[in-house]
Amino acid sequence: AQSVTQLGSHVSVSEGALVLLRCNYSSSVPPYLFWYVQYPNQGLQLLLKYTSAATLVKGINGFEAEFKKSETSFHLTKPSAHMSDAAEYFCAVTGDNYGQNFVFGPGTRLSVLP
Amino acid sequence: SQTIHQWPATLVQPVGSPLSLECTVEGTSNPNLYWYRQAAGRGLQLLFYSVGIGQISSEVPQNLSASRPQDRQFILSSKKLLLSDSGFYLCAWIFPGGHNEQFFGPGTRLTVL
Numbered sequence: 001a002q003s004v005t006q007l008g009s010h011v012s013v014s015e016g017a018l019v020l021l022r023c024n025y026s027s028s029v030p031p032y033l034f035w036y037v038q039y040p041n042q043g044l045q046l047l048l049k050y051t052s053a054a055t056l057v058k059g060i061n062g063f064e065a066e067f068k069k070s071e072t073s074f075h076l077t078k079p080s081a082h083m084s085d086a087a088e089y090f091c092a093v094t095g096d097n098y099g100q101n102f103v104f105g106p107g108t109r110l111s112v113l114p
Numbered sequence: 115s116q117t118i119h120q121w122p123a124t125l126v127q128p129v130g131s132p133l134s135l136e137c138t139v140e141g142t143s144n145p146n147l148y149w150y151r152q153a154a155g156r157g158l159q160l161l162f163y164s165v166g167i168g169q170i171s172s173e174v175p176q177n178l179s180a181s182r183p184q185d186r187q188f189i190l191s192s193k194k195l196l197l198s199d200s201g202f203y204l205c206a207w208i209f210p211g212g213h214n215e216q217f218f219g220p221g222t223r224l225t226v227l
Contacts, residue, residue, distance in 0.1 A: 034215050043204055043218035090158065092216075102148075102208070102216055106157040 002027045002093045004105035012111040019078040021108050023065075023091030026072065033074040034092040035065055038107075044090060050074060061085070086112045116141035120205050120219040127226055133178075133192040135222050137205030140186065145207040147188040148216065149180055152202040164188060165210065200226045 007022040025031055032051050036044040048059025055067045065076045074091060091105040119138045127133060139145055149161040160173045162180035170180050177196050181189045188205060202223055206216040 036218075041202070041221070041223065043220050044206075044216075045218070046215050049215050104158045 002031065002095050002101055002103045004091050004093050004103055006089075006091055006105040006108050008108055009106065010109045010111065012113060013081045014113050015083055016080050019063075019076070019081045019085065019110065021076040021089050021091075021110065023074045023076065023105060024072055025074060025091070025093045027093055027095045029095040031093045031095050033065075033067060034094075035059065035063070035074075035076050036090045036092065036104075037061075038088040038090065040087075047076070047089075081110075081112045083112050083114065086110055116207075116217065118205060118207055118217060118219040120203075120222050122222060123220065124223045125225070127195050127224065129197055129226055130194050133190070133195050133199070133224070135190040135203055135205075135224075137188040137190075137219055138186055139188075139207045142207070142209070143185060144210060145186065146210050147182065148206040148208075149188065149190050150204040150206065152204065154201070158204070161190070195226045197226050200224055 003026040005024045013019055034049045035047040037047050038044045047063050048057045048065055050057050050067045058064045063076055063078045065074050067074050088107050088109050090107045094102045117140045121136055146165050148163045150158045151161055162170055162172055164170050164182045167182055167185055178192050202221050204221045205219040208214050208216045
């Protein structure tokens with residue numbers, strides 16, 4: 001079975017500062033990991049995904065995440081925050097071939113201060 | 115390309131009334147389909163998923179039911195809404211057979227008064 005924890009339900013950064021959103025997972029099989037972003041009253045949009053090809057994954061909007069097996073982590077980063085990055089971010093994990101065990105973390109709300 | 119539709123976009127219903135939310139996927143066949151709910155300020159709660167026509171798995175026993183009458187259609191229903199059914203309902207699909215991401219619809223905002 002898989003599980004996901006996201007440290008910090010709410011993170012605030014200043015515009016131009018580094019964004020770091022934390023995700024730790026638990027999986028009994030090799031994990032496949034995802035980061036999604038959700039803007040108010042919208043569906044979730046995929047930012048990036050890790051599927052074992054490379055440990056450093058680059059996504060849309062300047063975000064990237066690094067898979068660290070020893071730390072069971074998949075933290076999301078962006079060098080310089082923009083006001084438009086303010087949203088809810090979800091980390092997710094799956095470990096099977098049928099999508100039946102697609103597990104989401106509780107989410108982290110990112111606020112960007114001017 | 116694939117697209118996913120949900121309707122209605124918003125809905126206000128009285129307590130005790132029935133509910134029907136529809137989700138339709140275009141541009142793919144035999145997807146796995148999912149219904150999630152987000153209560154205010156909460157994360158995603160998986161309600162139902164389906165791997166094929168007529169095949170529904172329930173994750174949380176509650177006042178809701180789901181059906182999949184066609185390959186790319188997924189319906190969420192209730193006979194009598196409760197106040198606690200209010201929330202943001204999201205439909206999602208995935209290509210089966212691989213470690214693929216879920217694709218989400220735009221959501222339906224349900225308010226039960």
